[in-house]
Amino acid sequence: MLKDTFSLFIENRKALFGLMILVFFSGVAIFAPLIAPYDPKTNKVDVLRIVEEEMGRTTTVEREQIDEFTERRVYTQSIATTYERVTTKLPLNARPSRQHLLGTTKAGQDLFSQMVYGTRITLAVGLVTGLFTTILALTLALLAGYFGGVVDDIISLFTNVFLVIPSLPLMIVIAAYITVRGVIPIVLILGLTSWPWSTRILRSQVVSLRNRDFVRVSRILGERPLYILFREILPNMISLVMASFFTSTMAAIMGEATLEFLGLGNVSIVSWGTILYWAQNSGALLSGAWWWFLPPGICIALIGTSFALMNFAIDEISNPKLRKR
Amino acid sequence: MNENILVLEGVNKHFPVNSFRMHGKVVHAMDDVSFSLRRGEVLAIVGESGSGKTTTANVMARIYKQTSGRVTFEGREISKNMSREDELRYHKKVQMIFQDPFGALNPTRTVGRIMERPFVIHKIAGRRKAVEESIDKILIQVGLEPPEQFTRKFPHELSGGQRQRVNIARAFAVEPELILADEPTSMLDVSNRMSIMNMMLYLKESHSVSFIYITHDLSGARYMSDRIIVMYAGMIMEIGPAEKIINNSFHPYTRLLKSAAPSPEMGLKRKRLITGGDIPSLIDPPGGCRFHPRCPFVSDICSLEVPAMKKIDEGHYVRCIL
Known part of the structure; x- marks a missing residue:
């Protein structure tokens, strides 16, 4: 039935x-x-910054949240590379873009x-x-x-x-x-x-x-x-x-x-x-x-x-x- | 054959009026209704709309409980309050067929599921297989063949006549002693009526049940029944053997009903009893004889008191002063 x-x-x-x-x-x-790519409640995000010491430059490779996958990839990439965990702020009032599909709030x-x-x-x-x-x-x-x-x-x-x-x-x-x-x-x-x-x-x-x-x-x-x-x-x-x-x-x-x-x-x-x-x-x-x-x-x-x-x-x-x- | 299966003695049914203005008043749907039904007999109750025929059937079916009076079935009084077991036992013996063939079937169920219930409630035929066989048997008896084609269908997929056949099959499924048929053919088209009436008569004989046949159609009553009761405004006006009521009626109301029935032999020129008016208000029924406001032979005494039932002939009684 x-x-x-x-x-x-x-x-x-x-x-x-x-x-x-x-x-x-x-x-x-x-x-x-x-x-959801970000935490909905905050405007802060942890990003991975790869520091290449030999060259004496610091480059931010990708703005993405730190997860195990990323960490593992970084480790295997090169021994010479080290990383640091940095908290950055998201842009305010952003229009929709690839990083923020529907933009950001004020x-x-x-x-x-x-x-x-x-x-x-x-x-x-x-x-x-x-x-x-x-x-x-x-x-x-x-x-x-x-x-x-x-x-x-x-x-x-x-x-x-x-x-x-x-x-x-x-x-x-x-x-x-x-x-x-x-x-x-x-x-x-x-x-x-x-x-x-x-x-x-x-x-x-x-x-x-x-x-x-x-x-x-x-x-x-x-x-x-x-x-x-x-x-x-x-x-x-x-x-x-x-x-x-x-x-x-x-x-x-x-x-x-x-x-x-x-x-x-x-x-x-x-x-x-x-x-x-x-x-x-x-x-x-x-x-x-x-x-x-x-x-x-x-x-x-x-x-x-x-x-x-x-x-x-x-x-x-x-x-x-x-x-x- | 002469044993009385059902006896009504002075049964009244009054409905309270739900209105502030008329608070405390009641509708006199049935007043002082007394009759008895013999085993194996077909008794017709005839009357126009609002005459209390259906109320009488509903009281007998225990949908309503009588306000006062005694109902006796097979020698046992049917009290207002019954235990669940007595109620079940009574319902196994008394079944009802309704006027509206569609309204009486639950639209969400197939015919098979509808037909199952009486067997399940009254624990007839036991196992599932046996129940199915009994259903097939009764469906064949009411002319729904082949039965397995009908058990799968929903009520809306059947024609009016087929639906009424299902209703009749369900009423006969519990092997009852008494069938109350409340205008079972009035909502069918003419071509179906005769076959349904014949089928009911056949089933009545083969299942040896008593029958109360309620109708407003005098010729149908004559065809079906052994005796006829004529009701008007909640009271019995005349009661007697079918042939006598038809050919030798005494009460002016019966004659009025007769003259209203079309008869092809007489053509249209036949003299009719001329009366005006409609059935009276049952909240304030006219004093005296209920029919006197419309009666062509009315005299002064008529409005004074309700006439008693008067014996005319063997088994033929009339409520009239004439």
């Missing part, structure tokens, strides 16, 4: 494209230390490395928040929708109250009051402000499915309530659940970028949001430093596209009527 769904998912072009984008960014996030950090490392936090916050929100919303929706009555009244009341409060200001207010700065508070803030929308949609779907004839048939056949809830009702909602997961993940990525951009997160960590924050703070827009603010924007848009495409595909797969045979 799951395998079938997955192969259908892969066969769908939209899904495949969306998944490829997500896999690409996940790969970047996982292998960030291998991909403080001299390598932007390409920052983008690579930023993927980690952005994706992690997005996925964790999306999962957290979806599980919270689904639990509340199933409880409210299936059991009805007082349970439904209480859950719906809270949902409606939270729906009325505009979530961005709420997010900002909570973020401003929380003294701890970091990733976990952001996950919690985003999760707690984004569940009502999903809950409301999922709840109404449960209510509508509960009164469908096939659920009545199951009751007449003698199915247990939990079986009906999870095996009869839930499979008919997969597209909605996935949609709400993808939407809340997307919203979380946007929300995280927003909070970071406003400086309400921890500005010393590296994420796409903080890159934008520093870009704004350093007037990148005014000085035309497009390599600073464009890449994070494009990446956020790409991740959004990826989730939207997978969303469409899930809808086609879970609704057998839309499925092409």
